[in-house]
Amino acid sequence: MIIAVDGPAASGKGTIARALASHYRLPYLDTGLLYRAVAANVARHDLDPAIEADAVAACDFDEALLDDPILRDDETGKRASIVSAHPLVRAALFHRQRRFANQPGGAVLDGRDIGTVIAPEADAKLFVKATPTIRARRRHSELRDRGSNVSMDKVLADIRARDQRDSMRSSAPLVAANDAALLDTSFLSIEAALKRAIELVERQVKLKAERARG
Numbered sequence: 001m002i003i004a005v006d007g008p009a010a011s012g013k014g015t016i017a018r019a020l021a022s023h024y025r026l027p028y029l030d031t032g033l034l035y036r037a038v039a040a041n042v043a044r045h046d047l048d049p050a051i052e053a054d055a056v057a058a059c060d061f062d063e064a065l066l067d068d069p070i071l072r073d074d075e076t077g078k079r080a081s082i083v084s085a086h087p088l089v090r091a092a093l094f095h096r097q098r099r100f101a102n103q104p105g106g107a108v109l110d111g112r113d114i115g116t117v118i119a120p121e122a123d124a125k126l127f128v129k130a131t132p133t134i135r136a137r138r139r140h141s142e143l144r145d146r147g148s149n150v151s152m153d154k155v156l157a158d159i160r161a162r163d164q165r166d167s168m169r170s171s172a173p174l175v176a177a178n179d180a181a182l183l184d185t186s187f188l189s190i191e192a193a194l195k196r197a198i199e200l201v202e203r204q205v206k207l208k209a210e211r212a213r214g
Helices: 015-026 032-044 052-057 063-067 074-083 086-100 114-118 132-146 150-169 190-213
Strands: 003-005 028-030 108-110 124-129 181-184
Touching: 003 015, 015 028, 015 086, 015 108, 015 124, 015 190, 028 086, 032 052, 032 063, 032 074, 032 086, 052 086, 074 150, 086 108, 086 114, 086 181, 108 114, 114 124, 124 190, 132 150, 181 190
Parallel strands: 003 108, 003 124, 028 108, 124 181
Antiparallel strands: none
16 A cells, blocks of 8 residues: 655644554655755755756765754755755656555655655545644744754745745646645644544545445
């Protein structure tokens, strides 16, 4: 079973995807880490994330980089949003994600184009969203816990800027797949959001099975 979980930054998609992977005992991939690895590689080699050729050159990275704490850094996240807008970067990482999705038994992947580009054949698709203000509060809380003193206004501005970049890019823009179930986590607890996510997955899997039987 393949489960695709898409949505904007700080919507809760990662938390939900990891929980679904645990619930269904499936391997999990945070595809955003791949773009963050490229972003970290760009910074490491003093390249420009806005230049497509520089970003593509940074796509050749060691798997060990995926475990580097720097990938969770907010500056890395900002660079990741920039490099992910390049079509050639997305093409370079496409097959790695496809292989993960199509492994025996299936997998859970979260990102911004899983249900539309990486695994359009997924058995279940969720598009997780929340209001920009609530997402900014969540991200601000995370950053504060890490010792950052960035202002709430700055975090909200970054969230909105990232949304615009992700939704307006020419290659694989952030958009809900036509057959994705929407899950708004704005006013849901983690427990309530996960419960709803499982219900939506079960409903989609059941519907797909019924259609397959004719």
